[in-house]
Amino acid sequence: MKRLWTLTRMALHELWISFRLIAVIGLPVLGGMLVIAVPSDLAGVTAVGGAGFWYAVAACAAISIASGLAAGTMAHERRRGTVAWMAVRAVPRSAVLFSWFVAFGMLLTVGIALGSIGAWLAATSRAEAPPDVVPFTAAIGATVCAAFVCVAAGLLIGIFLRTVPATALALVLGAALLAVAIVTPLRGLPSPTGGISLLAHLDAAARPIGYALQSAGVALAAAAVLLVVARLALERSDL
């Protein structure tokens, strides 16, 4: 654990020094702040539903970009030999991979949480009666879990491709998956991107909390599977 924390701190420092940290935290925060700027005729049936939809769109963009950055980061780290530097010192490759996952996951969690405050404030300013915060919070939690899936997918892609193609592929793939989640009506079966889907269709959700919990569980399981695959791929790859 001590070693993992050292590696995670280094990953956060690297993200900070290269301004990627600002993008990963700043984009969802900016998206949340922009929800208030959505014209009232586009603001949805209910204040919370409308805010949720537009914040889902913003989160979709932010998570896709974070996924692309995660892919580019992993590819770049392998290429410039920093993973090799660790590996020759008997640091397990999985520890390096997991430290990057934790770093991106932590930043996205903070960013999405802060951004959701902006979206919630936009919703309350438009609502006639005080809205129920629990379904919205549950949807945000499930969205964070969906973000973990995208980060894990990005890291996996970064193990196979060079920096630019990895970044582009992860960004496009993440955006496509999350966009599908936004435009598709809410279904009974939860999916890894179900958090985004729920956030975009809060008004239509019959049991938002249950659906959020199920989606979060599926997302965490999917992220775990992707990380295991990424670990196996990194173990087998040349550094």
Added chain:
Amino acid sequence: MTLTSSTPDALWASKSVRLLRPAAIVCEGITRTVRGQHLLDDLAMVVGVGARLLVVSRPAESASMLLQVLAGLSHASAGTVRLAGVARADDSPAGWARRVGYVGPEAGIYPWMTPREVLDLAARIADYEPAERQRRIDVIAEHYRLGVQLDEPVQRGGVALAERVALAAAMLTDPEVVLLNEPLRSVDPEERARLLAIPGRRRTILINSHFPASEAGLVNQVAFLRDGRLAVHAPVRELDARGLTLSQRGIEALAGVVMVAPEQVTTANR
């Protein structure tokens, strides 16, 4: 029993132990194919403790791949490797991390880090106590003349400083086996020769270089891999004896005349 440079002095002094022909690196049947090309083909090689071995190859990627396989950075599809008595890279700080050092063509360190931070990280990973960590950093910083730049980001000193710091970090743990894969390409030749003259009679060093002549004086053995197999492994004096130069062409020519068994080299080296 595997003898390594960390074997106690008293044991080393014994004649019977010396007769065991201690090996620092043992490769058996290493095979690795990349895009249909056999970079390593059932390669068997034994390198004695204390050897300074220059490895060159045709194709040139074979030697680099060998060092990467030895360092645990690339995987062989078949075969076994044993370095400094350790069969594979484990995550025990007192094992592999301290016994084997590797410096590749890329420094592999974050440019925003200072040399002190890099050395401190390497020492932490090797799990030294704080006092021992500090002592080692001081000694290595002095040897590699990092004093003035010790607390400045590596990027300010350019690639040459990054490469020096990478070598310093590799030597911090006083490793028994040092693998140098095209090291210090950006350092000026005189300084490079000084840095690569790594002390330690029982330290085993493998160097892969595209410019064998630049390693003159640093190595006492040469090996040539042809199509992934060991074509020759001989003391440098074999080159001199035949009027050949320490160059790719000279070593290849030696491979055409002599094939020295690794056991003989081990003995000759001692």
